[in-house]
Amino acid sequence: MWVRRWLPRGLALASGCLLVLAYPAPALGWLAWAGLVPVLLLCARAGSVREAAWRGSLAGAGFFLTLFQWVLPHVGLLAPVLGLVGGLLWVPVGVVAQRLLREPTAGRTLLAVVVLPSVWVGVEAVRSWEHLGGAWGLLGLTQWQARPVLALASLGGVWLLSFVLVAVNAGLAAALLPGRARPLGGALALGIVALVLGYGLLRPDPVPFGSVRVAGVQPGLVHGVEERFTTHLNLTRQAAGRGQAVVVWGQSSTPFDPARRPGAVARLRETAAAVGSDVLVNVDARAADGRIRKTTQQYGPDGLTATYEKRRLVPFGEYVPLRPLLGGLLRDTGIAEEDRAPGAAPVILRLGTADAGPLISYESMFPDLRRELVRLGADVTIVQGSLTSFHGTWAQPQQASAEAVRAVETGRSAVLVELNGTSAAFDAQGRRLAWMPPDERGIFVVDVPLYEGTTPYVRWGDWVPAAAFAITAVAAGWALVNRSGIKKRRSGHGE
CATH class of the missing domain: 1.10.1760 (Arp2/3 complex 21 kDa subunit ARPC3)
Known part of the structure; x- marks a missing residue:
């Protein structure tokens, strides 16, 4: 029995x-x-x-x-x-x-x-x-x-x-x-x-009307605040003369607020001027209001031009639901010691002649956020990611492969740049344009096709x-x- x-x-x-x-x-x-x-x-x-x-x-x-x-x-x-x-x-x-x-x-x-x-x-x-x-x-x-x-x-x-x-x-x-x-x-x-x-x-295959060149920086796990920032700057300079519209860094690539370090802002401006394009950094730091935020910041030769704050936070990784009840119980695990503050609204970034919709790591898994950006006029979507805690696991290729589905859903090319993960890019048909496994270090440069029109999924939703x-x-x-x-x-x- x-x-x-x-x-x-x-x-x-x-x-x-x-x-x-x-x-x-x-x-x-x-x-x-x-x-x-x-x-x-x-x-x-x-x-x-x-x-x-x-x-x-x-x-x-x-x-x-x-x-x-x-x-x-x-x-x-x-x-x-x-x-x-x-x-x-x-x-x-x-x-x-x-x-x-x-x-x-x-x-x-x-x-x-x-x-x-x-x-x-x-x-x-x-x-x-x-x-x-x-x-x-x-x-x-x-x-x-x-x-x-x-x-x-x-x-x-x-x-x-x-x-x-x-x-x-x-x-x-x-x-x-x-x-x-x-x-x-x-x-x-x-x-x-x-x-x-x-x-x-x-x-019928979607027909591109042009392209935008994007460079991604994947340094791997770099310990130390200043060392991580400097490594990103040095790798970014390798993009000089490559003709890109933007150089993208991964999530938490800048673990401090550049606004509180005038020298850091100056170095970002100098680097942007040296490579001939904007630099998209990702700040994981305490803001002026005292709360920690994860923020996409776009720097050009003239300084900061645009920002986007991460809206959807990782449960237990970036905030703890019911913290008064669960915080003490899970104190010795890998939960967030302090809740991050969520952003409020989407943002469209101008990259040369193209408009880009930024997202940050965990947000890449939500189809509705990508659909929202396309409705706002994004020609391409860019995700800054980091899966450092899960290096060498199936999480990294799973996040990268999802970008192919997101691209076809929206009819827009999708680019994912990881601090330490699997960086990737796909066109609107789901064809792979770039793929950098987690053990590779350096930069990649990819020409990303641009498309017009909207897919039925973007129009009709879920x-x-x-x-x-x-x-x-x-x-x-x-x-x-x-x-x-x-x-x-x-x-x-x-x-």
């Missing part, structure tokens, strides 16, 4: 872990097209809703703990909480799989291909809330190298990619379960793949999550009404 109960649960846990191989660094993106099938089969074959919930929760816990293995050493007592929350998030997936696929008729198979992806996308949208850690590890991000598939992001963002991946998994699961609906499940899976590839291959919530609500209502009817019929027979 014990083996019959826990063997499927153990397989569910392992299946959740296996799906993570679709993400960088393994980057087995093809696995996302069938990696959920084992979990769906195990949940479908569960003898009860309760058992399906158990199997779904264990698969979710395995997925999240494996996906975020790079952060576990830094969160201490929060690690079990991460596993618990991850498990709870997958319970609806397990329950719906059990209800729709346990005896897959044609009708239930059709519902599964629509409702399961809706539940999945709804869960992804909820867990993408900034205070829960943001949009890391969304299933659609696994397709960053599959350009025909990636084109779908221009219609509905990363959410639409996740939706079609889960729909194909649901169809394949139905095709593997006994019943007359097996051919329908396989046909639906193949049909969805054909539609996705057809759109990607037939969609219509896929909205539709997913609506479908989930209707399905839940239908299930409750149906269950109530069954109980009434049984009660009537009993009388």
Whole structure:
């Protein structure tokens, strides 16, 4: 009895872990097209809703703990909480799989291909809330190298990619379960793949109207305030004569406020004049109001020309939710000792003849921020990042690969410059323009195409999550009404 109960649960846990191989660094993106099938089969074959919930929760816990293995050493007592929350998030997936696929008729198979992806996308949208850690590890991000598939992001963002991946998994699961609906499940899976590839291959490529040259500085981890600043200045001077419009430094590249050090401002102005372009630094320091802020600052030969303050802060890394309650409990972990202050508004920077929308590290994972910048007129988006705490982990290529999806979503080239991570640049088709792994040091220079127009995703926004919530609500209502009817019929027979 014990083996019959826990063997499927153990397989569910392992299946959740296996799906993570679709993400960088393994980057087995093809696995996302069938990696959920084992979990769906195990949940479908569960003898009860309760058992399906158990199997779904264990698969979710395995997925999240494996996906975020790079952060576990830094969160201490929060690690079990991460596993618990991850498990709870997958319970609806397990329950719906059990209800729709346990005896897959044609009708239930059709519902599964629509409702399961809706539940999945709804869960992804909820867990993408900034205070829960943001949009890391969304299933659609696994397709960053599959350009025909990636084109779908221009219609509905990363959410639409996740939706079609889960729909194909649901169809394949139905095709593997006994019943007359097996051919329908396989046909639906193949049909969805054909539609996705057809759109990607037939969609006209966006045509650039020009380009802007961007130089990035990636010095790696440099200890010492003055040493870090000087290293950036020295590397920046290597861009002299390269014709760039801006030299970009990573997050926290300037761990002091240059305004309080006149000599630092003078050195930035001299460097900007020497290389013939503006320099985009990132200040992580206490401001005049006494609060610590992370700020993008644009310096030219004449001094400071523009600033942008980071608006979305990393929970526990840059601020602690419910600090009076959790601060003492997590004192010996890697949490922020003092909360940073968030910025208030987006900013557009002028880079020669182009307009750039700046974001800072964690903000790069949020599709809505990128969409907002494009609506404000950004020709290109630039992210200043730093994953120093997670050097050598999967976090670094995961953040860099997400830039490909962000570029296709918005129809704008995307550039990420890391202090110590994986710097990258992609054009609006998701083609890689630059890629500097975390162990490489120095500068890179890239010509970034500029595009006009807006994608449907920029115009329509998050219509896929909205539709997913609506479908989930209707399905839940239908299930409750149906269950109530069954109980009434049984009660009537009993009388």
